[in-house]
Amino acid sequence: MSRRKRMLENLDQDIRDHIEAETQDNIARGMPPEEARYAALRKFGNVTRVKEETRETWSLVWLEQLLQDIRFGLRMLGKKPGFTAVAVLTLALGIGANTAIFSLIDAVMLRSLPVENPSQLVLLKWGARNAPNIQGYMSAGDCPTDMRRGARNPSGCSFSEPMFREIAQANVFSGTAAFANAGRLNLTGNGPAAVIGGQLVSGDFFRTMGLKAAVGRLLDPADDTPSAAPVTVLNCGYWQSAFGGSRDVIGRTIELNSIPFTIIGVAESRFTGITPGSDYDVWLPLSDGQRIGTSGLMRWNDRQADVAFWWLTIIGRLKPETQLAETQAVVSGIFRNEMLHGSVPLFHGGGMAGPPASRPGPLAGDAAVRREMAMGNMPAPMPLTPGMGPIEAPKKAPKGAAPQAAGNKPTATSAPPGAAPVGSPTTLSTAADNPELTLVPAQSGLTGDRTRYSDPLYVLMLSVGIILLIACANVAGLMLARAATRQKEMAVRLALGARRTRIVRQLLTESVMLSVAGGALGILFAYWGAHAIISFVSSNQTRPLGFVTGIDLRVLGFTVAISLITGIFFGLAPAFRSARVDLTPTLKDGEGGSASWGHGGKWFSMSNALVVAQVALAIVVLVGAGLLVRSLANLRSVDVGFDSHNVLIFGIDPTLTGYKGPQVDSFYRDLQGRLSETPGVRSASYSMMPLLSGGLMITMFHWPDTPQDQESEADMLGVGPNFFDTLHIPFLAGRGFNASDFEISASNDAPTPTSAATPVIVNQAFVEKYLGKENPLGKRFGESAGDARGPASPGYEIVGVVRDAKYNDLRREIHAMMYIPQSAGAASFELRTAADPRAILPAIREVVAQVNANLPLFDVKTESEQIDLLLFQERLVARLSSFFGLLALVLACIGLYGLLSYEVSRRTREIGIRLALGAQAGDVLRLVVKQGIVLALVGAAAGIGVALGVTRYLTSMLYDIHANDPLTIIAVAVLLTLVALAACYIPARRAMRVDPMVALRYE
């Protein structure tokens, strides 16, 4: 820089001297001084250009010119504050909306795992041609798992504990960690009893992740031994909310499921769980799984040593010096060896393809329980949260009960039988199944809650992308109009020798300045927007959202990039238009061309095209929003089959505090009685889970007169006395459950079932599917004699038929369903109240505390709130997309308005002449409105065309409405036309008020 400065110093002086010397020479040759000077100047050439070119040899010109352009641009923008404000605001809305949605995508999909050096972490995934011959499989939704019965190439990321130990001992990783969901934990010893979520982690977990303690220490391998005293590490957020962030908690004892645990530390604040979206309150050593789980139906017993129970997710940290492929070969070798040669206890091999279990898991006897996971106390931090993910019951559910967890949170399913032939092998897999293990980067392999949010996020990103395009077209239109008024300026510059590229560059600088200003303001909008969305999301969660949003470097980079691209994109057309100015007419003429509009004039102008594009894009966004809003409305008006108003629901799980068998049932009966007598409660009942909670259980049974190996299935729900009366589900035939029904059901749960069939109540769909015109009452089904492959079961007998009601969620069709008398396990109470259900909540808590003060209520809400939660994703998407749709509409109409106003002001003289020659105000009005409406209609037609092609990508998010629903499209087109009319009216009125005298004098 300094050399350049030095060199260019005195350039002016040198040139002056040069010309002076030349002049002197000329005079010496006898020219008159005046002529001598003129000749010298002529001989020298264009002084300015020489200076410019000399400067350019010092290459930093571009910077100099840029600064010059920026200074000039600032002056130009400052001169037209109205234009600048509108353009910046439009761009800020467009860029802000994109940044907001991108920051969510960043938080949910892109952010790296909150651990040290996450790129070294790998997730172990298994795959095989057929499902392994295992007895139990649990996944906490850490990775995509396909364990459906008969699935081709099933895969997953859960492993048995012996497998984990073996891999850890192989020492191929610099650290190996395993973890599993600890399920619902009943916390006492810190104020009122509460239910919290915990994760079981192996002793090496925190070291492998490279995490530090915020306070105290983290778990180490010594804590993860059966003889070690139970200890726990708290989540930092939970520590702050539940313990006020006090350092005194270290060393304190809390009780989890009645087992005393000592708090040893708090994990660093960035870590809420390894899997995206997970947020555990506490971490416990793997070895404590058995202690906290013995009372429930999870049957932790023996799991530690069971090679056929897969429940642990495994993460390894690659050694820095080894290759992924090498490590994978070693680990996969261990896995294959175990699968093909490890012996499996005989029970497993033999019990696999047995006859249909006649009873669902949670109620079944010992043998069955091993194979069928319970829904009731499924270990889940949010087991009853409404499903937000694309959860559907597998078409072919696993034998026995197949609880479908809420959301895509933990699912526990029984092993899919049928993979191994009957009576076959005692190994987990055969060589033909080709079991394999692969290492995938933990960053992409651990999907967690990502999958739940990805679809709506992509839809939203698409709509904000379109908004940005509209904003670009809008500002491009403004720039074009402005470029027209600057034609003279450009012509003068070109005439003075400016190169066209130079002018394009200067105009692009101006547009990029606008977009950067828009981007800066957009970040502010994005910050608010993302906050608003996040707080909406978390207000609809029973647990904190495990995602942190914020403006990080990636988001900033994104914003800067789209700002620059936007600036160039919308600036390009006007810039080239300006540089292509035809000099002579422009310099001669004043403002305004002479083409009149509407009379075969240039309909196909750039400005018109831009407005048409805006309208078309707005239509696309609006149609999408319309479809989503109508889907939501359709879902809301679905007939759920029961009365969801004034129902209070809450979950309670006495097994967490040690109630067993019959104690549980009598506890429920006692509580039900007390609750029914509480003032304000009309009636009370309970069920295995509430209706419309996102949870689902399917049972398989044998229907009489069908082939022996054919299984039939039905949805199943355990319910307490008075369930149907409480929820107002009318009986169509038969009766409700009575006390003896419950006794039979409970005793059929015992290891030695009675001979009496379990009474069941079925819905209309069940009758239609299985019975047709046959009288359902007294019909028996699902009996099995019992043999080596499964316990004997007395089957079911239909005692009543009730009206159809929705079970799992609003979208799922009503399936054949059977209600059985509920016994044991966790339950959810339903209270029919006289008035606002929330009002009596304190009284309810008191009643429960009278029975047992250590039992916390969880998932307390009204049924309407429950339905709202279920529709949370639909509501979020509908709300945001209609907001974006309105934004698109407003932007497009501003574009239309801007174009028409500009045209009117440009043609003031023409209008004046028309009026002077006798045109009526109405004619002028028509003239302006006609252009606007034609543009709007052309845009609408184009937009509908695009929408017809694009909306099918929304199909999975729609309900009871076709992606090309004509009503929505017509409504949107009409709405747009009306708003466009309003946008035309203002400039048209201005045109009508033109005073011919003033207009003609104009100039």
Place this chain on the structure above:
Amino acid sequence: MSTKEQREHIALLQGTLDLLILRTLLLGPVHGHAIAKAIEFKSDEVLQVEQGSLYPALHRLIKHGWISVEEGTSENNRRAKFYKLTATGRRRLVVETSKWDKLAGAIARILRPAEQEGRP
């Protein structure tokens, strides 16, 4: 009348100005105007340099390190910038000159036969 010489001004070929400047500076440091004069004079005023174009060329050569600049006093006692050949510039001049000779020779060989044929 063949003796009357038609005075023609020939525009410089691209890049040749640099060569001419280097050659001019071989005789010693000169200031801007003098360089222009020297080129005109030595070419019998056939080569008319648009004098302004000298300056971007001079700066280009400085940037390449082929010439340097120093302050001095011109013949009419004014402070002026004197341009001087550097060692690199001197070498460059040799290279460029031989390149030019080759080019000129080649072009001459192509043109001459045609010229002879044209004469009866």
